[in-house]
Amino acid sequence: MAVEVGQVQRVGATEAVFRRLKSLIQSGEVAVGDRLPAELALAKQFGVSRPVVREALHACATLGLTETQTGRGTFVISKKGTAQLTFAGIDAADLIEARQLVEIPTAGFAAERRTANQLQDLFEILAKLAAATDVREWVRYDGELHTAIAVASGNKMLTSMVADTRRALDLQSEFLNLTQDRRADSDREHEAIVRAIEARSPEDARVAMTDHLDRVAETIARIGD
16 A cells, blocks of 8 residues: 655755655554555655655665565565665675775775875865765765775786776765765765875775775664664
């Protein structure tokens, strides 16, 4: 059956819509098997734009709470969602583990080996991240920054490994920034990494990258709570 939902107070906030939908589902107010109202109806009820609702529904589907069936609508399929988030078919936990093995030493090598031009590129990308007005634009620059750090390491194999993870990581980054408001924290963490690379401090660069990846892991762990 279709269900009615109330308005959210933060107009235009995908995170607010996502959290409201998640709360309705996990509380049982919207039951497993229920069909959610159409995007346009949800947009009117929540007081937000249709694209915001679409992004929030996509996040619910990523979490395993809902499923959209062509021609029928979006249905609640679980109260708790999936036990393990996946992005491009890769478990989020596996992504974190792989990143810890690859990107932490890569940041250290970048601090040791970066050129002046490579450092300039890193600061230019930081500026683009700070100025980005769209989530997908920010995600693109996020990928560029991590790839540029790998390039600065001077290790072609590490650079290839970092680049190969971006398809899954871009989806994860977009999800976290739409639903968990990670952007400001990520910007600060990114700057700490680049500042350590600027100072040619491998140890500080590894610590800063470790902190960044730890914060991402903690955010993912909180999503199902």
